[in-house]
Amino acid sequence: MTAPRSTRQREVIVRVIEDAPGPLSVPELLARAQQDLPGLGVATVYRTLKLLQEQGVVHPVHLDGESRFERAGRGHHHHFACRTCARVFDLHQCPVALPKGTVYPGGFVVEAHEVTLYGLCPECAARPPA
Structure with missing residues (x-):
């Protein structure tokens, strides 16, 4: 199976996650990504996060009942x-x-x-x- 093609939305979401000082909630991720892509919607963020999790690029961090997302492979922290x-x-x-x-x-x-x-x-x- 080949990896899905990269999109501008996916590139921005990955960059926002990589640049963050810690895991981000969906609203935080959306607000930061909308600085580069004002028309970006929350449904696209959720779809992209699901895909990035399936690809092993990001993983969820559960804090106080909320899922946040960070880049995978960061080691013990x-x-x-x-x-x-x-x-x-x-x-x-x-x-x-x-x-x-x-x-x-x-x-x-x-x-x-x-x-x-x-x-x-x-x-x-x-x-x-x-």
Whole structure:
């Protein structure tokens, strides 16, 4: 099976995801992509994300019941979610020392882990309290 042809919409969506500091929600992705493609619709974004997931280009990150999307193949990393501005950032340093194969108390054998830290991003933390 040959890969579907590339479209301008797909190129912009992939670029927006690659340039983001962390995984994006569909509304965030749509707003950023519309800066280059004002006529881009949400249905096209959803169709493109489905295709890009099938191709292994992007994968979903589920945070607080919401799916966000980031480029696949980024290696082991975690996320920081700002409670004020709602942006999500990649953390490149793992705050948990639980390598694969670790036996956790009670006999649980660790295969992988995901961590999301919540708080204030540097920009929101620098603002004076309201």
